[in-house]
Amino acid sequence: MAAPTFSAITLHVNGEKHTLTVDHRTTLLDALRERLDLTGTKKGCDQGQCGACTVLVDGRRTVSCLQLAVAAEDREITTVEGIADGERLHPVQQAFLDLDGFQCGYCTPGQICSAVAVLREHAAGWPSAATADVRPEAGPPPLTDEEIRERMSGNLCRCGAYVSIVQAVARAAASGQQAEEAAA
């Protein structure tokens, strides 16, 4: 008899704990969608090439189609359903809505999760391929449109909403900056 191919695991998603038994082959994406009914995270290619399934795992963006559910045990997972603060949209979500940073909306959850992480990565001083000065002491580079485009390029949008997405991310970044300055 072959070894068991199912395991009981615990997933922490959007601040809630879920205990479930999964096939070892189940991806985090399929576990979220098929088992936890969190269908906001989308399957665009199932190969890690389009970014539609992007979620945050311990705060870092991850394509959930390339992560096995069993490997996500005890990690903090945030999906698009957990980005807003209750009824209040996250500044990234609000900017996407106001500036029409989407058309069909299918890549949108991935774009939004990615953008939330981009703003954090940038604030933490992470460089990108578009960064001129990559020395650690240089600090975060200016978040130019070119920086946003480079950092968001793992998320395809076939409707071609890129112009508005970049504007939305820039606006969310600016509003985050304002909030920080107001708090300081």
Next chain:
Amino acid sequence: MTTTPELRQAVGTAHTRVEGRDKVTGAARYAADHPFTELAHGWLVLSTVGRGRIRAVDTGPVLAMPGVLTVLHHGNAPRIRGDFVTMLGVPPEPTSVLFQHDRVPHAGWPVALVVAETPEQAREAAEALVVHYDEEPPDLDFRADRGDARPVDGHLPAVAEKGDLEAELAASAVVVDAEYTTPEEHHHPMEPHAAAARWEDGRLEVLDSNQGSTWVVSVLAQMFSLDPGAVRVRSEHVGGGFGSKGVRAHQVAAAMAATVLRRPVRVVMTRRQMFSLAGHRSPTVQRVRLGADAEGRLRALEHRCLNPTSTVQDFVEPGAAPARVMYDAAAHHTANLVVALNRPTPTWMRAPGEAPGSFALESALDELAEQCGLDPIELRARNEPTHGPVSGLPFSGRNLLACFREGARRFGWAERDPRPGRRRDGRWLLGTGTAAASFPAGAGPSTAAVTAEADGTFTVRIGAADIGTGARTAITLVAADALRTTPERVRVRIGDSDFGPAMIAGGSTGTRSWAWAVRAAAAELRERLVPGATIPPQGITARSDTTEAVGALAAAERHSFGAQFAEVAVDTATGEVRVRRMLGIFAAGRIVNPLTARSQFLGGMVWGISMALHEEAVRDPSSGVPVGADLAGYHVATHADVPLLEADWIDDPDPDDPVGIKGIGEVGIVGAAAAVANAVWHATGVRHRDLPIRPDRVLRAAAEARHA
């Protein structure tokens, strides 16, 4: 008539998408997002051979695998019909008439469906299924001089000819004679094709992702020999379509399996399967011959477009059609031809005909301008027709030159040095280019129902599809104006075949067709509402059917137009082409919602960049199997490829449409690839007549130019 002074007109005012909040929070459910108890999962198995016959399907070992419920194939599948014509005037898509015979006409032909309890089990079993074939050598040889190429009428006549072409060419002071090619291209909406089917209270219910639920219902009903009322298709949110989301193998497979198993079944195409099952734009080889007098006035125009179709259905990509609208000449010959090969059947893809055709025609115009020593916009102005060059019919509105004037002003065209290869920015050569755009403006019959609710709000029901176009929001705005209320008091429900027949989201006709029907029903409702009277709990409903009104439209040349401008930078060391900026100005009827319309135009222009520089599907020349069949192998433009693009429009209401709409879904891509290619010529002095303009092609062309 009294008007409420504080009521602002909704049409023409920017409005965020009414379902936008659901889309940014992940609440919007698409076809594969609906849970069902007892849901089974189907996985399609496609042929690995390029042509032949199925000898045997080894179902035994697969049926013994954990969770496997059934394996459907030509030997055991229910019989369905495929011998009818759909509401779009064509037979069902060949791969959708599943498992009815043992022939394999091309690689990627669906040969079986494995259904299992979980997606993991279905996938493993589908990949383990062994299918034996008697192979035959496929014919995959696509080239311009195929002796068996033949003209085929699609939605347009294949051939239109007037005048003596050779005589006019011989008498021309300047002649351009060039061949252009475009590759196989794929729609690849971000949402893969998906459908879940189940039998509920004697009805076949399908949750689907499509461009028209009544279209899908009518096809499924005919295939399964059911009364159309016994089938319901819902498609509330659709993750992009671009022409690919009609009736395809997935809905039929889900319906078949749900019928056999008597439980809900979901079938989703994999991204790889979409290269074979979702349709595509066929490659084209096009020849354009232009003859002009010394002042650049056309005497001869010939455009021939050849595309491969499958051996099981003719699909013609009418690339020669735009010439019949754009430019006149004493001798005017256009022809669309096909050759049948062992390839999947192509289909409509955003601006079918116009997208590849405009690349060839508008590149040739640029070449003619160069040879005549004329500015490309001036050349077009000198050839602006007063009537349809082939039809002789008047234009319902042709603001092409106004688009060029506005675009030239905003783009700074007047400062352009027409000589190629003059501008440099470090290692980058810079150039600018322009091209014209057009796309037919049409409408299809639709029905709608508008209900005045007891609480003072209104509900609109129409079998429309919002595939990302913003149709749901546009209909809301049109209804609000027609009902003399605010958009907030109007709820629009779409994507349900039970709402009655309606036009599909296709051919840039959706919003116009649906707005027409909604406006008519709203007008009827207003007549029936007695001021001050109480509305009963069930509301008061008025219905409309625009069949007669749409059919009564007088014959005319009805089109949207546009002018595309692009600036590119070409890396002389690597051959990389980068678009630096782009501007599109359109004359495309009344713009219902400026916010979403801009997105749609820009999306079309992004497609133009993608077509010009990135997209190219490759097939193994011996089998026809797609190579690099994923989004890493098939490149579509991403964030880093798209600079700040601008799209705008001029006032251009259609005089014969109740709202003034023409349609904006497709004109944005038309001419865009040509504008980029013309800019590459201006940057480098080298013409690129084969898309995409890959770095290796740029380097090779530069080397050849040096040695010429």
